[in-house]
Amino acid sequence: MNLENILKHKSKSEVWNEYCWFLNIGIEEFMDIQFRLMEEQMNIWLKSGIGKIFLNDKQFVSVNEFREKMPLTRYDDYATLLESKDPRLLPSEPILWIQTTRDGARGTNKYAPYSKGMLETFQKNAIACLLISTSNDKNSFDVKAGDKVLYALAPLPYATGLMPVLFGNEIHLEYLPDVKTAQSMGFRERNKEGFKLALKSNVDFLFGLGSVVYSISQDFTSYLMNSSSKNSSVFSFKPSMLYKMLNAKRKNKKNGTQIYPKDIFDLKGFMIAGTDNKYYKDELEKMWGIRPLELFAGTEPTLIGTETNSRNGLVFFPDACFYEFISIDEREKESNTYGYSPKTVLFNELTEGEIYEIVISVFKGGAFVRYRVGDLYKCLSNPIGKQTLPKMEYIDRVTDVIDIGGFTRITCEGVEEILTLSGIRYEGWIISKELSESGKPFLHLYLELKKDYSTSRIVNREILKTIVSVFLKFIDQDYDNLKKITGVDPLHVSILQIGSFDAYSSKFKRNLRKINPARMDIENLLNILKDRR
Incomplete structure (x- = not known):
């Protein structure tokens, strides 16, 4: 059953446990899942064309041996193989290809094949994020068919464009504007149309890049004051929405009071992706009246992390990728020692307060193994032996790349x-x-x-x-x-x-x-x- 049917036939606690089960496990169970899925991935990857090219038919008896002998990789190692989009090279048949900018100044792209298993995992974890975004505590959420979504993310073939597709397989959500119409619009035009539709009947969810949502939210007062219902019948507005709009405009004209989106809309869930979110979250909460839930996803790693209902750090999905981490000390050794290969540690070996570069191996037939994504995370907590997961904070790109607001790749x-x-x-x-x-x-x-x-x-x-x-x-x-x-x-x-x-x-x-x-x-x-x- 998909989420829409599950919501009809199961209790909230059953739904929560089906999608948000990873919040109920401790670090030991997390690591057991990691090693089990990595063994499966290692075996199919080594037999694939891409694995044979990398390791020339070598075999390994354990994940730890694989970590010792398989070198760390970067996109340059895969570029020629993936740009050919030859499915015979891959561990699993690709259902679709996702892309993003590799080097904006050179106009080059990165490509990532997504298998059926990868998409199924992405889909289930995306639903978990949807539930958590409306939640203040365990088993508490507010999601139903027909909820309206203001969507401020890039369409396919970018990874963010997967969300409407994957949500659509699980539950009917109404996008403002609808996905097909939105794809034919420019970004600002799409947002204006989304706000126009939302003003008529409210909106339940907002999902976008933190930097973009901040920008469009800053313009909200001028947008609302310049908007007029003269081109639309007042009967096309819900009375409650019409009352809020007129009341907000009256206060603005009388007192110069700034109008925030929260004065008009009642969001149930607010999700943000991309980089630099830490610089926008407090002001976004002030503008929308709800604390945004930060997710982390990328072209190569897929959807790997989400904040919990406490909104105090990311936890990683144990079934998306195998995670390794390079400490700052190891990065410095690498930069100062020609040919040095930095050592990695696992989740259960992280030190609280330290910053690490993440290394991922994508499960379920992914092409990338021991892959340096180029992102830095800080370990906020690592409660070894307790029934909870480490909390992480996204810091930034690695120091030789500058990313502003999730857009640029300055090298x-x-x-x-x-x-x-x-x-x-x-x-x-x-x-x-x-x-x-x-x-x-x-x-x-x-x-x-x-x-x-x-x-x-x-x-x-x-x-x-x-x-x-x-x-x-x-x-x-x-x-x-x-x-x-x-x-x-x-x-x-x-x-x-x-x-x-x-x-x-x-x-x-x-x-x-x-x-x-x-x-x-x-x-x-x-x-x-x-x-x-």
């Missing part, structure tokens, strides 16, 4: 290409992800220009920002979408004094890391010539 190579195409002549540059005074992330490019370039023309940071931004938008569609969807330009440019990089290298006997250098290193770079005066 060293990408910045070099942008600066070359722009014609800007420079001595050196660094770029970092920083926070504004309001606590929101932005890109900060620091440039030391060549002396003849800066003296031969009128150059200031606003001109440079315009030039760099134009080429960023031109070659990186994700960056262009970020600006269009959020209405915010996340790029800041600072011009350094001539000689800054040489002075830094001379004093500290090393070069700065170009992507995300330490804040202290940036401060030293900014101040180094001041100290010589």
